[in-house]
Each structure stands twice: as structure tokens, then as C-alpha cells.
Amino acid sequence: MDIETDARRLVLVTGPSGAGRSSALRVLEDLGFEAIDNMPLRLIRALLEDPGPRKPMALGIDPRNRDFSATAVTDALGQIAAIGHAVPELLYLDCTTDQLLRRFSETRRKHPLAAGERPEAGIARELEILNPLRTRADVLIDTTDLNVHQLRTEVEHWFSGGDTGRLSVSVESFSYKRGLPRSVDMVFDCRFLRNPYWQPSLRSGNGQDKAVADYIAQDPRCGPFQNKVHDLALWLLPAYLDEGKSHLSIAFGCTGGQHRSVAMAEALAARLRTADWQVSVRHRELDRRKKGEIKA
Structure with a gap:
């Protein structure tokens, strides 16, 4: 601005x-x-x-x-x-x-x-x-x-930037065990997808790792879920912008907030960036894990 x-x-x-x-x-x-x-x-x-x-x-x-x-x-x-x-x-x-x-x-x-x-x-x-x-x-x-x-x-x-004619989007992942984030507009539950936690080789990883994301993507429900969520977001964002909203937050939750929700949040953020939306990403439980508040 x-x-x-x-x-x-x-x-x-x-x-x-x-x-x-x-x-x-x-x-x-x-x-x-x-x-x-x-x-x-x-x-x-x-x-x-x-x-x-x-x-x-x-x-x-x-x-x-x-x-x-x-x-x-x-x-x-x-x-x-x-x-x-x-x-x-x-x-x-x-x-x-x-x-x-x-x-x-x-x-x-x-x-x-x-x-x-x-x-x-x-x-x-x-x-x-x-x-x-x-x-x-x-x-x-x-x-x-x-x-x-x-x-x-x-x-x-x-x-920053301050272009009041644009809509800023925040995408977040979280664990249902620690409760829903307190400041989000839309929430999607990922707990129906196959869980990498039960694979010993993937348990210590997270949804930002290619091996983890690929494992989740093998669930036949993953692709349709992503497409529907992505299409819904891309359809709604211009409507929110037309209504004068300047910020929108979207969250994905799973059991531990380490694997499925992280992968889905990263996928949506990438899709929105490709469509030229201003996007930030935060992974609540991964941030706490980095600070040592929760164990891997």
C-alpha cells in the first residue's frame, strides 16, 4: 500500500x-x-x-x-x-x-x-x-x-504490503486432541484418511515429507477430498473478496496434527498460490514440537 x-x-x-x-x-x-x-x-x-x-x-x-x-x-x-x-x-x-x-x-x-x-x-x-x-x-x-x-x-x-483490494489467506494444521484453533473461519477434518502414524518408518516424519504425503495420497479418498476442498476454496475466495473481507483463515485437523492435516494444508496452500492468492501457512503442532513442548 x-x-x-x-x-x-x-x-x-x-x-x-x-x-x-x-x-x-x-x-x-x-x-x-x-x-x-x-x-x-x-x-x-x-x-x-x-x-x-x-x-x-x-x-x-x-x-x-x-x-x-x-x-x-x-x-x-x-x-x-x-x-x-x-x-x-x-x-x-x-x-x-x-x-x-x-x-x-x-x-x-x-x-x-x-x-x-x-x-x-x-x-x-x-x-x-x-x-x-x-x-x-x-x-x-x-x-x-x-x-x-x-x-x-x-x-x-x-x-505488510497493505493492498486492501486483495484477500489474504492463512492455512493452518492442528491436532483435535489439543482443540480447534481459536481464530479460524473454515475447518476441515482429515481423520478419515489413512494415518501414517501406524507405519513405523513414517511415524517420526510429518506431512511436509514426500514419503508421508505420498502414503496419504494412496488413500483413494484423498484425491477427491483435496479436489473438492480446493474447488470450494477457489469458488468462495472471490465471493469473500466481493463482500469486502480482507482476511480468511482455513484449518485442517487430524488426530496428532503431524501428518494428514499438515499434508492437506500444504497441498491447499500450494494450489492457492498457483492461483495467485496471497497465502501463509502455519502448522500448530509442528511449531510446538520444534519448541520442545511436545515429543515427536
Whole structure:
């Protein structure tokens, strides 16, 4: 995106304390956004009307501000769009309660909404305030299993380049044993396909390995499944784009999240790239395996 536009790009960044809002703002600043954290909502309009350089802006907002509420944020987004000074987007950084507690414990920080209480109370209070914005978000990034480098990759995927006329697609694999990803639009179950886990020579591999992918492809149901999913995705993506959606996430799940779902995600991503769609791929369980959180 050309950062000198008549209607500048404006990203409001929010989410529970500890989910990575400050880190996301730093990434956006590196991408050329003017970044301001802890921005009172009442000052946004005046900021946009300032005659200074019309760079894209990223504003961190959170319940610490006295004028913050889900209704106030929604109203602000509508008012910004109506006056035409900016194209507003809401980026929500999500995270599970257990991981937020772990992060506060590791840093020994007090929760900003529970100065004299345990962090659990502040987290619960903040999530209750933020929940309506989670469903309203234009982009939702679940940081539960992300390190700072992976978070940077996710933010860069959604906001670098900035061609608002294109649809960005994220394809993910996951294990049903660990639950569905919290921020996906479409989910496909791969557990009916033959499982390489039961082949000793393939068990330690993953769906990115040719031998594993070839073994799965020998299942007579694999080819038709892939074709139907690929055709459905290629048929739906232009429709989502026509409706003004700028981001779409698709996930494939299997039992362990190592073999079948990985192979199907890689196949769809390759097909979409060939059709000239902007695609990023993430394999949730493989990432955890690399970090040593789960064993091979």
C-alpha cells in the first residue's frame, strides 16, 4: 500500500494484557505505521484531522483508559469510517487464560486491572470487557502458542504490503486432541484418511515429507477430498473478496496434527498460490514440537 494516501490506513490494536499488543505495535511501526500505544478514544478524531504526514497509523487501545468500552470502540470505528479520514481496522490479539497467567507469573507483573488482587481477577475482568470486540475484529491473531518471532510473521502477513483490494489467506494444521484453533473461519477434518502414524518408518516424519504425503495420497479418498476442498476454496475466495473481507483463515485437523492435516494444508496452500492468492501457512503442532513442548 502507498503510505501517502488521502484516506490513511488506521489499525486499532487491542486484546488482553499479556497477549502481545505492544509487540504487535512494534512490528507495525517497523512496517511504516505511526504507532501510538494506550491511546484515549476521544483523541483519535483530533489525531486524524492533524495536517501532518498522512502515514498509516496503528493505535493501541485497552481497558486501562477511562473512556474505553466495547461500545465506545465500535462507535469510534463507525465514526472514523463515516468522516472519511481513514480506513479503520480492528486487530485483536487473543490468548488463553492459562497462558496469560503463565506470562504474568514469569514476568511477575501485576495485572493492570487487579492492582491489589491476584492476576486471575484482572484477566477475567478484562476479558469480559473485551469479549464483544473479539467477535467484531477484522483480524484476530491467537498468540497462545506464538513466540515473538512468530507473532511478527503473523502481523507482517496481515499488514505488510497493505493492498486492501486483495484477500489474504492463512492455512493452518492442528491436532483435535489439543482443540480447534481459536481464530479460524473454515475447518476441515482429515481423520478419515489413512494415518501414517501406524507405519513405523513414517511415524517420526510429518506431512511436509514426500514419503508421508505420498502414503496419504494412496488413500483413494484423498484425491477427491483435496479436489473438492480446493474447488470450494477457489469458488468462495472471490465471493469473500466481493463482500469486502480482507482476511480468511482455513484449518485442517487430524488426530496428532503431524501428518494428514499438515499434508492437506500444504497441498491447499500450494494450489492457492498457483492461483495467485496471497497465502501463509502455519502448522500448530509442528511449531510446538520444534519448541520442545511436545515429543515427536
